[in-house]
Amino acid sequence: KPEPGTFAMFGVDQGQLPEVCASSGRIGMTIADGAIPAGVPVSGVAGDQQAALFGQACFTTGSAKNTYGTGSFVLLNVGTSCPAPTSGMLTTVAWQLGSQPAVYALEGAIFVTGAAVQWLRDGLNIIDASSEVGPLAESVPDAGGVVLVPAFAGLGSPWWDPYARGAIFGITRGTTRAHFARATVESMVMQTRDVVDAMTRASGVAIRDLRVDGGAAVMNLMLQMQADQLGVDVLRPTELETTAIGAAYLAGLAEGVWGSTDDIASRWALERSFTPSADAATRDAAHAQWLRAVERSRAWVPS
Numbered sequence: 001k002p003e004p005g006t007f008a009m010f011g012v013d014q015g016q017l018p019e020v021c022a023s024s025g026r027i028g029m030t031i032a033d034g035a036i037p038a039g040v041p042v043s044g045v046a047g048d049q050q051a052a053l054f055g056q057a058c059f060t061t062g063s064a065k066n067t068y069g070t071g072s073f074v075l076l077n078v079g080t081s082c083p084a085p086t087s088g089m090l091t092t093v094a095w096q097l098g099s100q101p102a103v104y105a106l107e108g109a110i111f112v113t114g115a116a117v118q119w120l121r122d123g124l125n126i127i128d129a130s131s132e133v134g135p136l137a138e139s140v141p142d143a144g145g146v147v148l149v150p151a152f153a154g155l156g157s158p159w160w161d162p163y164a165r166g167a168i169f170g171i172t173r174g175t176t177r178a179h180f181a182r183a184t185v186e187s188m189v190m191q192t193r194d195v196v197d198a199m200t201r202a203s204g205v206a207i208r209d210l211r212v213d214g215g216a217a218v219m220n221l222m223l224q225m226q227a228d229q230l231g232v233d234v235l236r237p238t239e240l241e242t243t244a245i246g247a248a249y250l251a252g253l254a255e256g257v258w259g260s261t262d263d264i265a266s267r268w269a270l271e272r273s274f275t276p277s278a279d280a281a282t283r284d285a286a287h288a289q290w291l292r293a294v295e296r297s298r299a300w301v302p303s
Helices: 006-010 048-055 114-123 130-138 177-203 220-230 242-254 261-267 280-297
Strands: 024-029 041-044 063-068 072-079 090-095 103-110 147-149 167-169 209-213 234-237 270-274
Touching (some): 024 242, 041 242, 048 063, 048 090, 048 242, 063 177, 063 242, 072 090, 072 177, 103 177, 114 130, 114 177, 130 177, 130 220, 147 177, 147 280, 167 280, 177 280, 209 220, 220 234, 220 280, 242 261
Parallel strands (some): 063 209, 209 234
Antiparallel strands (some): 072 103, 147 167, 234 270
C-alpha cells in the first residue's frame, strides 16, 4: 500500500484510485454485459509473471521460474520480507492470499530471447521456422567461438543499459549458420544466468531449482545448457501455459475450489528434469567469455 504522504506529494486524491486488493480473495461480482452473466465472483488478480510464478507452484523461498518468450522474465520467491531496492532487479509483490502476509519476489526482465530466434528467421533468413533453431544448434558441438549479444533494444536486467546494441563476436571463416543458431540459444541461457546471479547477490537467497515455461521451453538443448550454467536442476512441467493456470488457482483458492497451496502444488506435474552435467571450470569459462562480449556491446549509442 502507498506510504503515508505519497498522495499529497503528487497532489492526488486517494479516492480517485482503485482499492489495493489481495491477489486471492473476493473482489466483487460481475454485472450483466453481453455474454457475461451477472453474479460471477471476481476473486483473483495478478500480473502475468506473478501469475506464472504461482502457476508454477513456486511457494517456497528460493523457488524460481523463467518464462522464455519473445523476451524472458525470471522471478525468484524471496519470502515475506520485502527486499531492499537493488540495482538491476525489480522488487515486486508476488502475491497475497487473503489476509496472509504478502510474498515478495525479485524480477529480472530480459528484453530479447525468443526474438533473437525470430531475427534469425526473418532478418537473416538462416532458418525458415523458429522450430528449426534447436535441431540446427544441436548439429554442432559448440558455437565455434561465436558469441551473440542480442541487445537489439538495449540490455535489460541486470544491466539496464539502453545504449547497448546487438553484437556478434568470434566470427571466423569457418563460422556456419549452425554456429549462429547455437550462439543464439546460448545467449538465452547466459542472460538468464546473469539475472539469477544478480538475484542471489541482491537477496542472499540461493535458487533451489528453475521451473520453466513459455514457447522456447520446448528446446531440450537450451534447458540442458541452462542447467549446466546455473548448476541447479531445470524443471519443465507438463503444462507450459502457466500464466492462465496461476490466475485460475488464485481465484479458485479464494472460492474453495482448492483448499490450500499444498493442494495446488500437488497438481504440478514434471514432464522432464535437466540435471547439470558440466564441470564448474568449463561453465564459468564460457560465462566469462559471454561477460566480455556484453561489456563490449555496452554504451555503443552515445548517451
